[in-house]
Structure formats: C-alpha cells, structure tokens
Amino acid sequence: MNPFDSKEMALGYAHARPPPHQRIVHLFRPHLPASVGRALDLGCGAGLSTQALAPLPAFGLEPVESMARLAPSISLAARGFLCARSEQLPFADAAFDLLTAAGSLNYMDPARALPEAARALTTAGILAVYDFSPGRFAGDWFDRFRQRYPSPPAEALKLDPDRVAALAHPWFEPLAHEHFALDLELTRDFYLRYMLTETNVAAAVRRGVAFDEIRAWVESSLLEDWPVSPDSPANVTFRGYWACLQRAA
Numbered sequence: 525m526n527p528f529d530s531k532e533m534a535l536g537y538a539h540a541r542p543p544p545h546q547r548i549v550h551l552f553r554p555h556l557p558a559s560v561g562r563a564l565d566l567g568c569g570a571g572l573s574t575q576a577l578a579p580l581p582a583f584g585l586e587p588v589e590s591m592a593r594l595a596p597s598i599s600l601a602a603r604g605f606l607c608a609r610s611e612q613l614p615f616a617d618a619a620f621d622l623l624t625a626a627g628s629l630n631y632m633d634p635a636r637a638l639p640e641a642a643r644a645l646t647t648a649g650i651l652a653v654y655d656f657s658p659g660r661f662a663g664d665w666f667d668r669f670r671q672r673y674p675s676p677p678a679e680a681l682k683l684d685p686d687r688v689a690a691l692a693h694p695w696f697e698p699l700a701h702e703h704f705a706l707d708l709e710l711t712r713d714f715y716l717r718y719m720l721t722e723t724n725v726a727a728a729v730r731r732g733v734a735f736d737e738i739r740a741w742v743e744s745s746l747l748e749d750w751p752v753s754p755d756s757p758a759n760v761t762f763r764g765y766w767a768c769l770q771r772a773a
Contacts, residue, residue: 541569542718544706544762545576545626548654555700555768556650560621562603564644566610566637567628571595574602577624585610611636618646627655630680634691642695645771651696653688656764658722659708661715665749669719673738676727685767696769703765709757712750716742 561581565574568584569591578601585606586592592607599605608614610625610632623641625632641651660666681687685701692698710718719725719742720735729735752758 541572541721542659542708542710542760542762543572544656544708545573547706548626548656548704548764548766549576549624549652551702551704552652552654552700552766552768556652557621557648562620563622563624564613564615564620565602566623566625566641567631568595568599568605568626569628571597571599571602571605573624573626574605575599576626578602580622582624585613611640613640613644615644617643618649619644620649621646622650622652624652625654629653629688630655630683634681638692639695642771647771647773649771650699651692651769651771652766653683653769654764654766655683656704656706656762659710659715659718659760659762661758661760662751663749665745668745669742670724672741673724673728673733675724679723685765688767689769692769695772697772699768699770701765701767704763706762706764707759708762710760711757712746712754715758715760716746 563577563580563582565577565582565584568574568586571584571594574582574584574595575598581603582601583603583605584592584595584599585608586595587607587609589607592605595605596602606614610628623645629637645651658666685698689696689698720739725735725738728738747754750758
C-alpha cells in the first residue's frame with residue numbers, strides 16, 4: 525500500500541510539512557541554467573517543492589491523485605500540475621531546461637525514470653535531486669518516537685550524491701553536490717502536526733493503532749520534552765543533500 529495515497533496524508537503534506545525547500549533550492553541555484561524556460565518538479569507531492577522554485581516557470585508532476593488535486597491550492601506560483609508517473613513522462617523530447625526531484629527519486633524506478641528525465645531535458649538541461657531527513661530538536665525525543673512507532677519496511681531507495689550519480693550514469697554527468705544541515709524555528713504545535721504526517725505514523729495506523737492514541741502520546745511527550753517554553757519556537761535541524769547533474773551529451 526502506498527503510504528502517501530490518502531486524503532489525510534495529502535492534507536498533512538499540504539499544511540503540516542516543514543518549509544526548508546526554498547532554502548535548499550537557494551543552495552543549488554548557482555548551478556542551474558542561466559535561463560530556464562520551463563522547469564518540471566517530479567513527484568511534487570502537495571506542491572511545496574514546486575512553490576519553492578518560484579519565480580522559475582515550473583510545472584508539477586505527481587503520481588498520487590490526492591496529492592495532485594491539492595497542489596494547485598498550495599503552489600500558487602506554479603504553471604500547472606499533472607497526475608502522472610516520472611517513469612513515463614507525458615511530454616515531448618527536450619521540453620524542459622530543469623527537472624527537480626525533492627525526496628521523490630527514492631520512490632521511483634530509476635532505470636526507467638532517469639532515461640525519461642534525460643529525454644525530457646534540453647541538451648544543456650539540469651536534473652537537481654535533493655532530500656532531507658525528518659527535523660530533530662535537541663534531546664532524544666525523536667529516537668523515542670521512532671522506537672515507539674517504528675518506520676515501515678524500506679519502501680524507498682537510500683540515496684546520497686554518489687548513489688544518485690551512479691544510478692544516473694550514462695544519461696547524466698555529475699555537476700555539483702553538497703551535504704547540508706539547515707536550522708529552522710518551528711513551534712511545538714507545528715512540530716506536532718508535522719510528526720503526525722510521518723510515514724511511521726501511517727504504518728502504525730495500518731497495524732491497528734488508533735490515530736488518536738498516537739496523537740495523545742506525541743502531544744503529551746512533546747509538552748514534557750520541548751526544549752524551550754511550550755509557546756516558544758525551538759530550533760529544529762534538517763540534514764540532507766542536494767546533487768545537480770547535467771544531461772550527458
């Protein structure tokens with residue numbers, strides 16, 4: 525079962541996911557083409573990663589219908605959204621100057637999606653891939669959260685810049701990459717809602733754990749462990765990577 529394919533998960537992704545995308549795009553923007561006529565965000569979810577590409581003329585592609593339906597209301601700057609798979613892009617050859625994949629390449633079949641990406645890019649086109657781990661604040665709360673509600677069996681590829689480059693050969697050549705740690709100030713209420721959108725929560729619900737029970741535990745434990753006063757935002761760190769690859773000649 526696709527953990528993202530539900531109305532509840534789509535709403536969570538639309539309204540309770542953290543906002544590091546724009547800062548990550550800023551990190552790799554110097555490596556993008558000087559002029560981007562059209563960009564496509566692969567596996568765009570509810571549109572947060574597409575919105576981060578503004579003011580570039582970006583479109584979003586998302587295979588999960590419930591996510592794709594919500595995306596236009598979240599990413600107002602996007603040129604449009606389409607419900608389709610990255611392994612079979614419904615676009616002509618050389619249709620885009622830039623493709624992005626924000627935590628989505630992990631869920632694709634790279635042997636099919638990467639040659640499709642190369643086909644859809646112009647000769648000097650760029651594929652930008654990035655991902656980040658769940659945000660953590662100081663202390664061991666997140667570890668206890670994951671111990672109590674374990675992550676589902678691996679449903680995604682484990683990727684880093686070297687692995688991305690290896691999978692992308694021979695269709696792409698590595699251009700630049702970076703590992704990063706970004707700090708964001710998040711309120712306890714937002715962090716609570718964010719944690720309830722994690723796939724380990726969806727997995728626990730599928731196993732029969734009541735969602736209200738999970739919410740009650742998260743809420744009470746965060747009240748005890750939040751590193752600052754309950755009404756103050758705390759520093760939350762997101763660690764990840766980005767990698768830019770150029771379409772091979």
